[in-house]
Amino acid sequence: MSYGFLATNTNNQVLVSSDTRNLHFIGKPSVNQVRNVIDTHGGCRIFAYVVSSTVPVVPFFTMPTSDMYGITAIRNVGGNTWEIEVLRSGTSAAQPEMYVFADPRAVAPSGRHGMLVYRDDGTPSFDSRLRPLAISGGLLVAHPYNPKPVLPYGLSPYNCETPADAAGGAFVPDQVNVYSGVATPAKPMFSFSSVAQAQREAAYSAFRRECDGFDVYGNCVGAEREYSWTSRYWAFYRGGIRRLGDQVHAGWVTVAYGCNWTYMKESAFLGIGTGGDSGYGGTWPYSNETLNLAASPVIIADASRYD
Amino acid sequence: MIKPFEIIGTRPVEGLGTGVTYKVWRTEFSKPGHSQTLECETFIIVPDGENIEEYLFEVLSKSGWI
């Protein structure tokens, strides 16, 4: 190029260029709302944050606990208002800290000292007054196919009567992929979008035979009735990550669950209904499926630079 | 060969093995003349290299179904 600015490192990688835009820190919003509270099935919380920006935002979150975390939404809710959702497993009150970045068009800087680089359209590409994003590391993670490989004997087939805390125990996701040797700064923050999804279900049926006559070698001579019940328990999961020392784990978070039941006598319906669920109704288009398992990036940076 | 479960369907799961949808059952008695069969239909992935029926048998034995 004949005009503009270009700064590279010793590996000839671009640090600042008037042809690109660097991400800069634009704010640290607090939790605006806690949604999707689930206290069974391994627990779930979705924390919603609101930030103002004229351009799309890139959020980073801390992980204050060893639960699974992931970004589930970045959406413009009108004008310059953006809503960010972060998913967390578990039931604690801990909330991730949110650090939001965008290109320097997002906010008006203050101060008169520093370096400002413009693009050829006159908009800023880099502004040292806004604390540019410095990446300290990253990795690609993929999630295990099956959040819960084995479901136990014992969920009730009768009208979904196994309560959520017991059924939830059966569906708690327990599979992770482990990534070791991940170096992190003193106060790491992560950018990771929860893309992987999975659904698991199990139908428990009971077939009861009652003999009013007499039994001969298990065969009923006389009046015999057969009743059947079926309860289909299900859970829907989204992918998350957690950090344990120098390991990053890719695992699952239950974000919805439910149960549907039927009751029949001699193949005639006596009842149909749903059990206690998390508020989602209907039937899933996918049954025991896992989607979007391609490796996803995890970007790591030092949150203490932006406190 | 009599099996205590029924394999309903299988599908390949790339890089992992075979996804198997199956039914398993066991019978209980509440009192003479009153028997009840409990059945579960669900899904499992059998890793590459494992015999599907033997793997399923071992898993169902450990989980209390068989």
Add this chain to the structure above:
Amino acid sequence: MSEVYFSGSNSRTMFDRETDAAAEVFVGLLKVFPWARLEDYFSVSSPVYHEVLRDQVVTCCLPTTWTRRAIGPECILGTRKFCLEGATSFLRLYKIFEKAKPEWMPQSAQILFEGTNHAELMRPAPTSIDGFSDLYFKGNADEIEAAFDLPQKRGAYETFYGATVVNGQLARIKQYVYDTQGGFSDWDVVWMMACKHQSKQHLLGA
């Protein structure tokens, strides 16, 4: 409710699952077959020497709901037989007999059921189970006892018979004796009912 059968000098009693006798038998069974569960069966037999298997065998009757689920509605009864010394087991499945009566059967004999042997997945079975089956029949006691040189053993309520056939040849006859009506004593009623359920009414006129 129980049944007793006699085979030569051997005899076997079948006990309801809830009885102390059944529980006592099962304690011994569990030492050889730790995976067995008493609640899976509605009756348990005393151990008896099986002349063809040459082993002590305990017979446990499976509920028909299990058997029909695992095998199909044509199965009248299923039992699991545990061979104690060989630590093997197999299933015996009972279905309505529809073949030609063997020539060595007495004229009055009416064969009701045939019991065939089947191995189960992941459970070692005796090597000889494919070589024999059993035919369960009723008939005139005088004629049957004379034809097979059996002692006079007859129940006050009912008497039935079982023939173990090895490679087409008769190996032994079992005499099932019932002095009172009970849960095992009315094979002929079950047979008649099963013929109707399975649309085999043509057998009822035989």
